[in-house]
Amino acid sequence: MLSFEEARQRVLERVAPLAERERLAVKQTLARILAEDVRAPFDIPALPNSARDGYALRSTDLPAKGTIRLRVVGEVPAGQYYDAEIKEGEAARIFTGAPLPPGTDTVVMQEHVQRQGDFLDVPAGVVRAHDNVRPRAEDVEAGDVVLERGTFIRPQEMGLLASLGLTHVWVTQRPRVAILSTGNEVVEAGEPRGPAQIFDSNRYSLIGLLEMLGVEAIDFGIVRDDRDELRTAFLAAGEQTHAILTSGGVSVGAYDLVRDILTAVGVIDFWRVKMRPGGPQAYGRIGPAYFFGLPGNPVSAMVVFLEIVRPALWKLMGRRDWTPTRFRARLRETIRKKPGLMEFQRGAVTYTERGWEVTTTGPQGSGILRSMVKGNCLILLAEEHGDYESGEEVWVESFPM
Numbered sequence: 433m434l435s436f437e438e439a440r441q442r443v444l445e446r447v448a449p450l451a452e453r454e455r456l457a458v459k460q461t462l463a464r465i466l467a468e469d470v471r472a473p474f475d476i477p478a479l480p481n482s483a484r485d486g487y488a489l490r491s492t493d494l495p496a497k498g499t500i501r502l503r504v505v506g507e508v509p510a511g512q513y514y515d516a517e518i519k520e521g522e523a524a525r526i527f528t529g530a531p532l533p534p535g536t537d538t539v540v541m542q543e544h545v546q547r548q549g550d551f552l553d554v555p556a557g558v559v560r561a562h563d564n565v566r567p568r569a570e571d572v573e574a575g576d577v578v579l580e581r582g583t584f585i586r587p588q589e590m591g592l593l594a595s596l597g598l599t600h601v602w603v604t605q606r607p608r609v610a611i612l613s614t615g616n617e618v619v620e621a622g623e624p625r626g627p628a629q630i631f632d633s634n635r636y637s638l639i640g641l642l643e644m645l646g647v648e649a650i651d652f653g654i655v656r657d658d659r660d661e662l663r664t665a666f667l668a669a670g671e672q673t674h675a676i677l678t679s680g681g682v683s684v685g686a687y688d689l690v691r692d693i694l695t696a697v698g699v700i701d702f703w704r705v706k707m708r709p710g711g712p713q714a715y716g717r718i719g720p721a722y723f724f725g726l727p728g729n730p731v732s733a734m735v736v737f738l739e740i741v742r743p744a745l746w747k748l749m750g751r752r753d754w755t756p757t758r759f760r761a762r763l764r765e766t767i768r769k770k771p772g773l774m775e776f777q778r779g780a781v782t783y784t785e786r787g788w789e790v791t792t793t794g795p796q797g798s799g800i801l802r803s804m805v806k807g808n809c810l811i812l813l814a815e816e817h818g819d820y821e822s823g824e825e826v827w828v829e830s831f832p833m
């Protein structure tokens with residue numbers, strides 16, 4: 433049996449990032465991954481500029497006490513450059529974002545001064561040298577790598593790319609991932625369901641998770657526990673996609689054929705992982721496609737996807753920074769647990785005046801999909817740890833949505 437961490441490492445090690453990339457308009461890059469280092473072609477800001485509406489002046493003119501009267505000799509609206517030097521005893525009206533005129537190094541806010549016609553009275557103490565000025569290059573310096581290859585593109589990265597004047601960037605390819613469910617008992621919603629049958633939920637949860645990652649999910653439907661049907665489906669999926677995701681059929685029952693077929697048409701690593709939910713899992717390859725065989729229970733399938741498959745797909749997509757957000761929360765109930773398995777219970781975490789607090793979402797059976805629906809996080813319970821007492825601090829990991 434592998435520990436959870438060993439299993440995750442092994443799956444990650446087996447995956448290599450896809451080489452292909454595509455060039456996209458910056459507006460279309462949300463949630464994509466940069467395939468190039470992006471360097472700044474110029475400084476941002478390109479010139480020192482005003483952070484306020486007010487008056488630009490020379491800090492050497494500022495009085496130690498009393499008030500100084502300066503002559504207002506010009507005006508600099510945003511978007512214009514004022515190129516005449518502001519001399520001793522002079523000031524210029526300036527607006528937010530406008531470059532400082534030559535000679536000036538400080539902006540006094542308009543609320544802090546008295547304007548009398550062409551003159552400005554600046555009392556001591558309302559402003560210090562260099563106040564209200566955004567220095568040249570305070571955000572970005574020309575030549576800096578401002579975004580590294582492998583960066584996940586959020587709205588702020590889109591904004592930064594545009595601020596560099598870029599219209600298009602190279603992003604990594606979206607992998608195509610085949611998704612299929614196995615099981616004679618599994619039928620598609622909308623079709624008639626026999627008394628001993630269940631509707632397929634895994635394909636829906638997993639397609640949702642895949643789409644949230646930004647991969648292209650290719651639906652291979654439900655495949656019966658039949659050697660020929662599984663073989664045909666696996667081979668077709670291996671030819672059309674970069675990765676294959678299945679659920680069910682990886683335990684040791686007579687109808688758990690996924691391992692046999694994967695062994696026959698590709699290569700397999702089968703593991704029991706010391707985690708709950710999600711014990712048995714199968715990984716491997718069919719030709720160049722990676723194979724991820726998830727357990728059939730709906731909660732197990734989602735948890736194994738989030739914890740083991742997701743980092744592997746991120747690596748496949750060329751993403752560098754993939755650590756999920758984890759934080760500490762105080763348990764509001766006692767949790768019974770035996771040492772030996774890492775557990776991922778489903779929790780509802782809330783922020784209270786005492787800080788983050790978490791409760792479980794009730795019954796935690798791996799078939800109880802509502803334990804996920806009622807929750808907003810996983811509660812991470814360490815492999816070697818026994819019972820957790822109410823009031824103890826635990827790690828929680830928020831669901832991606």
Ligand code: AMP
Pocket residue numbers: 613614615617618630631632633634635679680681682683685727728729730799
């Ligand atoms: P298996 O590993 O194939 O024995 O499946 C374990 C459990 O998960 C069984 O109770 C299955 O009925 C259930 N299960 C398998 N596949 C699905 C699916 N696609 N949707 C919902 N439940 C499933």
Ligand code: MG
Pocket residue numbers: 614615616680681687688728
């Ligand atoms: Mg099955």
